[in-house]
Amino acid sequence: MVRVVVDAMGGDEPPEVVLEGIARALEADADLEVIVAGNEEVVVPFCAKHARAEALVTTECIEMGEHPTQAVRRKKDSSIVRGCRAVRAGEADAFFSAGSTGAILAAGTLVVGRTKGVSRAALACAMPGIDGHMTTFLDMGANADCTTDMIVQFARMGQAYSQVVLGVENPTVGLLNNGTEETKGSESALERHKALAEAAGVNFAGNCEGRDILTGSLDVIVTDGYTGNVAVKTVEGTAKFIVSALKAEAARSKRVAVGALMVKPALKGVAKLLSGDAYGGAALLGLKAPVLVGHGATNPEAIMNGTLAAARCVREDLCAKLAQAMSASQA
Amino acid sequence: MVRVVVDAMGGDEPPEVVLEGIARALEADADLEVIVAGNEEVVVPFCAKHARAEALVTTECIEMGEHPTQAVRRKKDSSIVRGCRAVRAGEADAFFSAGSTGAILAAGTLVVGRTKGVSRAALACAMPGIDGHMTTFLDMGANADCTTDMIVQFARMGQAYSQVVLGVENPTVGLLNNGTEETKGSESALERHKALAEAAGVNFAGNCEGRDILTGSLDVIVTDGYTGNVAVKTVEGTAKFIVSALKAEAARSKRVAVGALMVKPALKGVAKLLSGDAYGGAALLGLKAPVLVGHGATNPEAIMNGTLAAARCVREDLCAKLAQAMSASQA
Known part of the structure; x- marks a missing residue:
């Protein structure tokens, strides 16, 4: 079973669009578990209705216009930071968000961490x-x-x-x-x-x-x-x-x-x-775990594809193979 | 009467394509004279048949792959260099070529010269x-x-x-x-x-x-x-x-x-x-006279439009107005 955290608060569209995409991904991939990060009223009812969905309740949200690093440092209970923390703690294998690219990059780098040699x-x-x-x-x-x-x-x-x-x-x-x-x-x-x-x-x-x-x-x-x-x-x-x-x-x-x-x-x-x-x-390459970024102007199909692509990166062991390629070049 | 030099040897297409474009430009603009620069067998028969076309016989041709500045320095009898010389000598008002952009830029800069302040x-x-x-x-x-x-x-x-x-x-x-x-x-x-x-x-x-x-x-x-x-x-x-x-x-x-x-x-x-x-x-801005560059993969319509655009730059007095703008900014 692959576990992907999906940011329910990311993107310019209402969370329902993201949830619809997660539902489709769960339907398409029977070996997928989704940890849905976001506000309680958004994620809890959804997860109650879907077998392989687990709620990660957060209280903050990083907006598209915020300064990425500052926002990641200040909003420790945001869906982006908590999602990346879950990955670092080994509670999830990958993170996908259609939120602020800068904030996802900052959280990916600061929380998930870079591959050696990157x-x-x-x-x-x-x-x-x-x-x-x-x-x-x-x-x-x-x-x-x-x-x-x-x-x-x-x-x-x-x-x-x-x-x-x-x-x-x-x-x-x-x-x-x-x-x-x-x-x-x-x-x-x-x-x-x-x-x-x-x-x-x-x-x-x-x-x-x-x-x-x-x-x-x-x-x-x-x-x-x-x-x-x-x-x-x-x-x-x-x-x-x-x-x-x-x-x-x-x-x-x-x-x-x-x-x-x-x-x-x-x-x-x-x-x-x-x-x-x-x-x-898009995929952030050079991190210790797969972190994928969707378009802000998203739709259910894009969310489904992003979630499935994150799972694929986990199954194909992208990060380990990338780390191998980086260390081989240093030898 | 506006006088534009057109490079009959420029571009990836045979000179006939350029000549057809010049013919169309002459037809479209009764106040236009075209000085056709190129090999004798190309330009002389064409100019004999067209009232407002004058041959500028050249013996060399700068190819697309040549080093621009070197080619301009060595091939003094090329259509590009002779065309720019005609403009500098006041025998023509503007130059248009679908030849090597680098060579046209080099000849434009070295021969026609830059506007003050550019x-x-x-x-x-x-x-x-x-x-x-x-x-x-x-x-x-x-x-x-x-x-x-x-x-x-x-x-x-x-x-x-x-x-x-x-x-x-x-x-x-x-x-x-x-x-x-x-x-x-x-x-x-x-x-x-x-x-x-x-x-x-x-x-x-x-x-x-x-x-x-x-x-x-x-x-x-x-x-x-x-x-x-x-x-x-x-x-x-x-x-x-x-x-x-x-x-x-x-x-x-x-x-x-x-x-x-x-x-x-x-x-x-x-x-x-x-x-x-x-x-x-495209137009090379910042030179003392209009020098226009066409696509290498050209066609008669593009050559006509380039020739007419060169004439328009002359009539609108683009270079003088550009020089004014540059000197006003220095004041």
């Missing part, structure tokens, strides 16, 4: 590719400033994730850059390129560009959290632009309107692929 | 917005490493472009970042934020994210060329992903296939909006 945890997601192959992309925004060493660590962590969670053998790693040639890039990109090419255990395939994020041609793409966040948000914004530009065209032409209606479910499916929700959101 | 020229484009409003986005990739001063200059240059070319009054400027809050960002982003907030003559609206590039909510978005290139290429890659994912869905479902056929022209139009070709490609 300077900073990074936020990774699986990006869908044109050829159906998924690319592990990190850092999505956990660390705005990164040293070259951190980028090399991200490459190793990304390889471990790609192998363990996505089943890729000997994953290739690309460095996000403003050009594919070896000589291209900012000063820090040039340094990162050199370090990745020389790093033991990194299967480095060279530089790549923003257009390579969604082709599936690389198994892992690494960058700092500043650039990674810009890229991920740009994907999101472009998908939104295309959908709304198509809507505007449909308002002008009856033919386009009829066609748009016919492709709408397919287009929604494509947009969902890009939202990351289909793969359970 | 440290480095930047590559700007007009991004379409969901609300129909266009956002001037720079730097798209001319300068991978940027000082804070350069970012402030980009803000001023972007404002001048937005005002003069897109007709926006008192344009707002956003700083691309990994979060909208003032406290968010890498160390350099925090510095840039502070400098933009304090800069005279910059109508700073604060931080923005990758998702804001295509909403039209800001008139100008500034960033360094490394991040800007990643963002622009990510837009391109996302559009490609969506189109091909929709194709894959159409192969699976007849209903989607029929609908896709009906929305295809509209979707193509949207993709064209995002390619930048509709606005004549």
Whole structure:
């Protein structure tokens, strides 16, 4: 039995949305137990009705706008901090929340703790590719400033994730850059390129560009959290632009309107692929236990997928294998 | 009469594509003269057949893969260098090429020269917005490493472009970042934020994210060329992903296939909006005369639009107004 703590208070949606997602996850996975963290009136009635759900009653809630580290230090009885504590105490195997990414990162680092050899945890997601192959992309925004060493660590962590969670053998790693040639890039990109090419255990395939994020041609793409966040948000914004530009065209032409209606479910499916929700959101790599982060604007399906993905990380023993990869590189 | 030099040898397509675009531009604009730069066998027969076309016979060609500055220094009789020389000598008012961006930037800087007060020229484009409003986005990739001063200059240059070319009054400027809050960002982003907030003559609206590039909510978005290139290429890659994912869905479902056929022209139009070709490609801001850069993978329409956009920059006196904005800020 795998035990995942799910934060019932996380996200911009009411807790009912999260609870509905937990119910679906319990239904989908008979070997799953969910510890539901949140306010008493939210979690207790739900857990009374579901066999493999256990209430973790908390009294505080970290809001989306709060300063992450301060909030984690002050709100010791929040669903995020208590959820991470349950993981550290061994009462649960993994934590999943659609709450503040910064607070989850801070609690994950301060409470769950980092894997040996990891300077900073990074936020990774699986990006869908044109050829159906998924690319592990990190850092999505956990660390705005990164040293070259951190980028090399991200490459190793990304390889471990790609192998363990996505089943890729000997994953290739690309460095996000403003050009594919070896000589291209900012000063820090040039340094990162050199370090990745020389790093033991990194299967480095060279530089790549923003257009390579969604082709599936690389198994892992690494960058700092500043650039990674810009890229991920740009994907999101472009998908939104295309959908709304198509809507505007449909308002002008009856033919386009009829066609748009016919492709709408397919287009929604494509947009969902890009939202990351289909793969359970993002994973914080480099912590001692799986900690997963969902979109703030969530829905029951995304919560279900995030909960199931957390369980998968536990079963596949992601953290132990990632720790192995990190210690092998130090030898 | 406005005189624009167009590089017939630029781009990945055969020169015939460029010539077809020039022919269309001449047809569309009766007050336009085009100086066609390129190999004799390409430009002379074309100019013999077109009244307002004049041949500038060159013997060399800078390839896409060459080192920009070295190529510009060595190939003095290339279409790019000779085109820029014609502009500097006052024989032409503007230069447009779909050739190597790096070589055009190098020739623009070394031959045409920078505007007083400009440290480095930047590559700007007009991004379409969901609300129909266009956002001037720079730097798209001319300068991978940027000082804070350069970012402030980009803000001023972007404002001048937005005002003069897109007709926006008192344009707002956003700083691309990994979060909208003032406290968010890498160390350099925090510095840039502070400098933009304090800069005279910059109508700073604060931080923005990758998702804001295509909403039209800001008139100008500034960033360094490394991040800007990643963002622009990510837009391109996302559009490609969506189109091909929709194709894959159409192969699976007849209903989607029929609908896709009906929305295809509209979707193509949207993709064209995002390619930048509709606005004549990108402009190098900060040079003494308009120098415009087209996509390497070009087509006659894009060449026509680029040529007409170069003429528009001349008529609107973009460079003089940009120089005014730069000198006013120094006062």
